[in-house]
Amino acid sequence: MAITTKFTKVFGVDAPIAQGGMQWVGRAELVAAVANAGALGFITALTQPTPGDLANEIAKTRNLTDKPFGVNLTILPSINPPPYDEYRRVIVDSGVKIVETAGSNPAPHLPMFHEHGIKVLHKCTSVRHAVKAQSLGVDGISIDGFECAGHPGEDDIPGLVLIPAASRQIDIPMIASGGFADARGLVAAMALGADGINMGTRFMCTAESCIHPNVKHAIVAGDERATELIFRPLRNTSRVASNTVSREVVEILNNGGQFDDISHLVAGVRGRRVFDDGDLDAGIWTVGTSMGLIDDIPTCAELISRIVDQAEQLIAGRLAQSITTPSEVAV
Numbered sequence: 275m276a277i278t279t280k281f282t283k284v285f286g287v288d289a290p291i292a293q294g295g296m297q298w299v300g301r302a303e304l305v306a307a308v309a310n311a312g313a314l315g316f317i318t319a320l321t322q323p324t325p326g327d328l329a330n331e332i333a334k335t336r337n338l339t340d341k342p343f344g345v346n347l348t349i350l351p352s353i354n355p356p357p358y359d360e361y362r363r364v365i366v367d368s369g370v371k372i373v374e375t376a377g378s379n380p381a382p383h384l385p386m387f388h389e390h391g392i393k394v395l396h397k398c399t400s401v402r403h404a405v406k407a408q409s410l411g412v413d414g415i416s417i418d419g420f421e422c423a424g425h426p427g428e429d430d431i432p433g434l435v436l437i438p439a440a441s442r443q444i445d446i447p448m449i450a451s452g453g454f455a456d457a458r459g460l461v462a463a464m465a466l467g468a469d470g471i472n473m474g475t476r477f478m479c480t481a482e483s484c485i486h487p488n489v490k491h492a493i494v495a496g497d498e499r500a501t502e503l504i505f506r507p508l509r510n511t512s513r514v515a516s517n518t519v520s521r522e523v524v525e526i527l528n529n530g531g532q533f534d535d536i537s538h539l540v541a542g543v544r545g546r547r548v549f550d551d552g553d554l555d556a557g558i559w560t561v562g563t564s565m566g567l568i569d570d571i572p573t574c575a576e577l578i579s580r581i582v583d584q585a586e587q588l589i590a591g592r593l594a595q596s597i598t599t600p601s602e603v604a605v
């Protein structure tokens with residue numbers, strides 16, 4: 275048996291599950307393991323220091339899987355933006371056929387991707403941005419609720435309302451993102467109108483994710499309250515692990531501090547040390563509220579087959595059995 279949706283058909287995968295782009299985490303081993311398990315993994319382009327390194331990472335992934343996988347291109351406003359055009363060129367030249375865009379409007383990148391037969395899944399955090407992306411011609415939407423790791427936007431609408439609100443206006447394949455970690459989440463997302471789920475935090479905590487084991491154990495130990503929303507007063511909110519550094523950042527900004535007052539705390543190199551060395555207080559590190567649903571470190575194959583199998587059982591079992599005829603109710 276399998277769960278087939280608009281998403282699996284359009285993006286050519288077996289399972290209605292994606293592993294979204296993750297800075298420092300979305301590398302070849304994880305992406306290939308997700309692909310080999312029948313879901314859609316994304317290499318994170320900007321984790322690679324240069325476009326040439328991205329080309330090598332794509333080649334490395336190809337050596338590990340012959341299944342489809344994609345590349346995440348996160349477009350963030352920046353004083354010194356990375357060479358997006360060069361990263362885009364590498365993606366096109368590599369022959370990868372699926373891209374996840376996120377961060378801002380994908381319009382400048384769409385013509386070239388579509389010209390080369392590349393499908394674009396755009397990740398956004400509001401109905402209005404999803405509708406806009408659909409009107410621009412993207413091939414799928416990943417709608418990211420307030421529960422998510424990383425950037426939830428500034429509207430604070432959780433998935434329970436965001437997903438059905440978006441599904442009323444989205445006709446192309448749409449997956450739901452933020453707070454998903456198990457079969458119950460997949461079934462709920464589908465009931466709310468999505469064609470599948472995207473997960474970040476859950477995939478961080480798998481055998482093939484390259485981060486330090488201390489981080490995985492912290493995710494297993496952590497509960498749904500163990501995150502902080504940093505950068506709120508700067509209107510660039512980011513959900514990260516609650517630790518001494520993130521709590522200090524929140525305090526400084528709440529007391530009127532500006533970015534210059536916290537830049538030394540939030541530097542990317544410090545966050546990277548968490549993932550590389552396992553020092554959980556070395557810097558800020560991204561994680562979501564789904565931490566409260568995670569209590570093991572499975573392989574991607576175990577995780578994906580577990581989610582799909584249990585979702586099938588849930589739909590055909592408990593949910594189907596709760597439908598009764600009037601005569602059964604009377605008895």
Ligand SMILES: Cc1cc2nc3c(=O)[nH]c(=O)nc-3n(C[C@H](O)[C@H](O)[C@H](O)COP(=O)(O)O)c2cc1C
Pocket residue numbers: 293294295296297298299318346348375376377397418421422423424425451452453454472473474475476478559560561562563564
């Ligand atoms: C460590 C980490 C790094 C992330 N980095 C990025 C990124 O660079 N670009 C992006 O589009 N999303 C990024 N995300 C967000 C994920 O792709 C995904 O949308 C999010 O994790 C979904 O929420 P969940 O963690 O509750 O599953 C990151 C998430 C994590 C956990």
